[in-house]
Amino acid sequence: MNNCILEMKGIRKYFYGVKALEGVDFKIKTGEVHALIGENGAGKSTLVKILAGVYQPNAGTIIFNHKSVQFLSPQISQQAGISAIHQEATMFPELSVTENIFIGHHIRNKSNGLLSWKEMKDKTQALLNRLELDIHPDTKVKNLSVAQRHMVEVAKALSLNAKIVIMDEPTSALTIKEVEYLYKIIRKLKSENKAVIFISHKFEEIFEIADYFTVLRDGKYIGEGKMAEVTMDEIIQMVIGRNLEHRYPQIEAEQGNTILKVKNLTRIGFFKDISFELHQGEILGFFGLVGAGRTEVMQTIFGIEALTSGEVFINGKKVNIANPAEAMNYGLAYIPEDRQLQGTILKMNIKENVTLSIINKISRHFFLDKEKELKITEQYGKQIEIKASSWQQLVEDLSGGNQQKVVLAKWIATKPRILIMDEPTKGIDVATKATVHNIISELAKQGIAIILVSSELPEILGMSNNIIVMHEGAITTKFTRDKANSENIIKAAIGSILS
Template structure:
């Protein structure tokens, strides 16, 4: 045996030649992957590359059509998620799946509660004591009797990690775990990932954020269009090289901002107030302008946008469209006045996942295209086909359910739905959240094209490069108030971050 072989232990998890097909569509084709104990392996690829299918295959939700899975050197095959979990493979998803009405401790041990006495009864004191030990091990303070519905996204992730530890998981898969976390919560998650690594757990980390890949991962595996492309050590690669492997091309310009001559004021908001979320919010938006909104978690950005779209009650202040004061009490009012809103949570608020693409895109237009089935179908199909082509939507057909699409393509369906209303103002709340770099560039390119057509865009984003790269002006919010409005020339990373954190800097406010 060579010295190199002695230094590199056998993989904890090894996949070879994995294939998976759905109704003639090849989702995975001859995919191989390996991860060792005490190692973080970044699984990288665009939306639609096959990552989600691979995770579902690893966790027993899908069974591979061909290929082998080895765990701890032994070949395994999982007929269910429960089997995979018992074998030591568990996943922490971006959208956590738990029982909201149960407590933290109950969620950790659901389905496998320890019992005592005869006849057997659930040993609740033991469950709570064991849960407290798990959080002590993670160095996380979390009340085990709290109901999951009252937890933050980060706390939900910690519960899932504790559940994995309680099962002595050998492989933990983290699928976009930081997508909805604050910077402080992200660093807390980093610490826990490193704890898992030190304890000898094999970690598969899926993310579209390259700073996370280079901060956490030891090795990488790249998938593209369902195929294995490359693997290697993170120390031996660079971000441009990984991007090129992911998309099969280089992304020359992530923020393709076009110069557009701005027109008259389209939207003017004066002294918008909400009893608990924001106060005295005033700004104006011009025709052809991209107005960026930036702020830390809890700054009130999304709450302002929801109020503009008629989703909030108890709001005061004035809203003018094209110089005329308008009343927006519900989304139908907003749509009537030419305002469209693409929400941050596309899966729960933006799209009906169980409905086909064609019906999602035309949903806001039902009153215009008619409710009678036969004549409506041709109109629906024409509208959906137009916006699908314009957005370069990747789908088998327009009757495919939105739930079967990748995250980036789900976002395109939501965009298409609201563009079909022919708005004057479109609000994009975190439009590139959870999508890969190739899809991000496509969304940014499309945003630039929208303003060339005379639309006005409000871009809400927690990604500073996105705001600085795309916006004509940047509105910075802090604790429910507008702290500063920067011109594009004034908006440096240092100034914007300082304003968002409430620092008092010498910044010139622009009306």
């Protein structure tokens, strides 16, 4: 193992007592493209952030270039030769390519200490030539395409003389042609003996570009191997792993009448021709890759975004929902994906958050009924098992899982007939997840129609009565629960390439 540039051993990381990584091993050689594979929440991002110096591990060793090291800050990690290219490129749009590449490590003129722009520009041109990029060093980054920005990030990594380049979902915003281009660059890096850590949800990409893989699941190391010696089914098996059937509540709810019918719903640039029906007591799962357009469909139904064409029927009656307030009047509730940005008001306490959605119900002639407010918060807080020292506690002081429960309580308090949940268990611990799953089943049993948008395959399979799979803004397949398995769902989500 002489050319092993990096070895991470027994890495552990906890956040407020929640385990994110439990003894993960990871090693990579020079000149290797190494795919880091796992579901959302498996611990890939945490591991990569430890490597980039963003987080400090609670335990474990990192051996880099045959020396035991600690990356105490992103600067230290970068100087050591590790460059991370993030999901959304973190660049300065108003600055030129040269300025972006040399920000933080400007070259100074030795005699007078001033910045030497000419030298930096020449070096930038040399880097761009090396990557065979047709970009002018003076171009402002805001005028570049997403793909070109990624390339500039790669150039920046080279300028830092990076030994390891981390690419976290680099292709999620790229067109097929741009992806091809990125592959070319990755091969170029490989030929220059750089190590590349490649994170992607798209398995066909991993098979195309990676030499070696490591699989994580639930913060644990599952396995590794050469890409050439493994099949897609074996990888999927490792990623999903567990036998899930008994972990989910699996309550067979009586399915009633059609309550929501969506017909040829289209929003140009986001999704097209979306049609489905939802029944009382049904849990309808929406699966797809990040960017498949599921969230956009739900936001359009809830009146947050306007539709281009198509029709929505509730209880058989055609409706035109222009804003969330109208949607709520029709008995809809939408639990958004990002609880901190869209779901909660962090500076308010639990009580105020829970009752904000039903503020008309808890006020009489303009004045708030504080007793009723407390009663309702207690009722739903207990039902959903929010753990807090009091209902007056600020939501920003709660853990992620409890924040999510506050969002759930807030929307269940509106007594919806149709409940749309967008990634309700994203980034929360296993115990809270189980609680959330039980609540979902309980609600379905009460006859509430539920749409469950999730990128976690086990959750979709374990919870849904029916499953709709989306790919690039369109529905590719619909399954009933007995016909669905992880393999055919993933194939549908990846799209036409494999089916």
